[in-house]
Amino acid sequence: MSVQIGDSKISIYDVRKVARHNEEIELTPAAVDRINHCRKFVDKKVAEQEVMYGINTGIGDLAKMALPAEKLEVFQKLLVFSHAAGYGDPMAIEFVRAAWTSRINVLSKGHSGCNLRVVETMMNMLNKGVIPVSCEKGSVGACGDLSPLSQMSLVMIGVGEAFYQGQRMSAEDAMKKAGISIIKFEARDGLATINGSNVISGAGSLMMCDAIDIVKNSEIAAAMTLEALNTNPQALDERIHKIRGFAGAVRSAQHIREIMKDSEIMKRTGKNVQDAYALRSTPQVVGAVWDCLDFARKQFEIEINGVGDNPIFFPDEGIVLTGANFQGTPISYPLDFVGSGLAMVTVISERRLNRLLNKALSMGLPAYLTKGAGMMSGMMLMQYTAGALVCENRILSAPASIGSIPAAADQEDFVSMGMTTLLKTRDIIKNAFAGMAMEMIAGAQAFDFLKPLKPGKGSLAAYEVIRKHVPYLDDDRPLHNDINAMAAVVRSGEVLAAVESAVGELK
Numbered sequence: 001m002s003v004q005i006g007d008s009k010i011s012i013y014d015v016r017k018v019a020r021h022n023e024e025i026e027l028t029p030a031a032v033d034r035i036n037h038c039r040k041f042v043d044k045k046v047a048e049q050e051v052m053y054g055i056n057t058g059i060g061d062l063a064k065m066a067l068p069a070e071k072l073e074v075f076q077k078l079l080v081f082s083h084a085a086g087y088g089d090p091m092a093i094e095f096v097r098a099a100w101t102s103r104i105n106v107l108s109k110g111h112s113g114c115n116l117r118v119v120e121t122m123m124n125m126l127n128k129g130v131i132p133v134s135c136e137k138g139s140v141g142a143c144g145d146l147s148p149l150s151q152m153s154l155v156m157i158g159v160g161e162a163f164y165q166g167q168r169m170s171a172e173d174a175m176k177k178a179g180i181s182i183i184k185f186e187a188r189d190g191l192a193t194i195n196g197s198n199v200i201s202g203a204g205s206l207m208m209c210d211a212i213d214i215v216k217n218s219e220i221a222a223a224m225t226l227e228a229l230n231t232n233p234q235a236l237d238e239r240i241h242k243i244r245g246f247a248g249a250v251r252s253a254q255h256i257r258e259i260m261k262d263s264e265i266m267k268r269t270g271k272n273v274q275d276a277y278a279l280r281s282t283p284q285v286v287g288a289v290w291d292c293l294d295f296a297r298k299q300f301e302i303e304i305n306g307v308g309d310n311p312i313f314f315p316d317e318g319i320v321l322t323g324a325n326f327q328g329t330p331i332s333y334p335l336d337f338v339g340s341g342l343a344m345v346t347v348i349s350e351r352r353l354n355r356l357l358n359k360a361l362s363m364g365l366p367a368y369l370t371k372g373a374g375m376m377s378g379m380m381l382m383q384y385t386a387g388a389l390v391c392e393n394r395i396l397s398a399p400a401s402i403g404s405i406p407a408a409a410d411q412e413d414f415v416s417m418g419m420t421t422l423l424k425t426r427d428i429i430k431n432a433f434a435g436m437a438m439e440m441i442a443g444a445q446a447f448d449f450l451k452p453l454k455p456g457k458g459s460l461a462a463y464e465v466i467r468k469h470v471p472y473l474d475d476d477r478p479l480h481n482d483i484n485a486m487a488a489v490v491r492s493g494e495v496l497a498a499v500e501s502a503v504g505e506l507k
Helices: 012-019 029-047 069-083 093-107 116-128 146-157 171-178 189-194 198-228 238-244 247-260 282-305 329-357 380-396 418-449 457-469 480-492 494-503
Strands: 002-005 024-027 087-090 130-132 135-137 161-164 167-170 312-314 319-321
Touching: 002 012, 002 093, 012 093, 012 198, 012 282, 024 029, 024 093, 024 116, 029 116, 029 312, 069 146, 069 189, 093 116, 093 130, 093 146, 093 198, 093 282, 116 130, 116 146, 116 171, 116 189, 130 146, 130 171, 135 146, 135 418, 146 171, 146 189, 146 198, 161 171, 167 171, 198 247, 198 282, 198 329, 198 418, 198 457, 198 480, 198 494, 238 247, 238 282, 247 282, 247 457, 247 494, 282 329, 329 380, 329 418, 380 418, 418 457, 418 480, 457 480, 457 494, 480 494
Parallel strands: 002 024
Antiparallel strands: 087 135, 130 161, 161 167, 312 319
């Protein structure tokens, strides 16, 4: 299987296939034709000595400086050298692969003007597993993700470092071992590889996939808690949510009803007339995140399928236009929004977890879900950990996309800071998976106390997965192993897959 680049739009899930699951990509013949057609146009303009930004001029506030024809190739190399100015740990391999996938799709549109061999080299690196070492900090997300993309682009010309078959080595050695020829940048080639927000769009696409999984898992965790606490099901009635009109709330309530379907536990008497907000308003809160995600996914899929570059060439019209399609703001705002939404998902999950553990609120369940409260503390400290993650996620939710700091002697005087948004959203996501895992562990423990009554079909499927990895808490034991193991299971998709197998896709 390979992901076809060039004829049809790709999705965030196509990016995930390449970035995480190492599926190969393939340029379609139409994409090859477009790239070659545009390059012929660029070569013609260069020969005619037409002034074109970043080709025969400097960049940024140096754009007024003309470059001699004999220096154009050297300039492209020096451009990538000078812009590889990042700091910090190497970016995650999946982020690099996602960024490269996004950039190749941009170049396949035939409006960037680079040589075909540049795109083919990028594609071969992806397909053969040569992953550039690129620092994760340094991009301001405006003239593209210049610093990380430059560090990635260095490898094509035999400079820098790369990972290959699990080893970090020189770029030259990695390319040689993979059987990929090192190339030389010609006019335009270097700038064409770096002038877009493709780390944000590529890695952000992975985060969109993760965010969707988190929200679905939050509904699974919520359903387990709502059953265990014998809540009033009226709050999930479709009529309540339809009469208000928010699509996300209608969707979330439906998902939770499907997960809880056929629950014997929910047939108990003694329900409250109205439950606490963290229980009763789960569909409204999670539904708002669904609405946010629908918007954000749309923005990201526009971006990964559009032409984010500068300048942009229109060979059929014979014109070159300069603009700001590298600007990361259209995806930085939505990514900040998604991070805030996922933070709220962890907040309401922690509140539900607290009610499972608090004897005064848990509708007859034992304190801290242990049979020996007093001698044993059960899951008391799990709520502490959930609280710590909530606090961290709240801090990380402060928006970065409003944090513009001017660059390039004020020529580039408004930037998106989308890479900062990306990195903090990565951490929010990690915390959110752990938050869902802890609520699920507690929900499974509560179900054990409620036997022989059975939970709903979806909740039972989740319970069975949980018990494969986390045994019933009889006597106290260190919980950090359970929490970390379950967080990894939730992130792997195993719980979600089991639930959807039992009740159908949570669309």
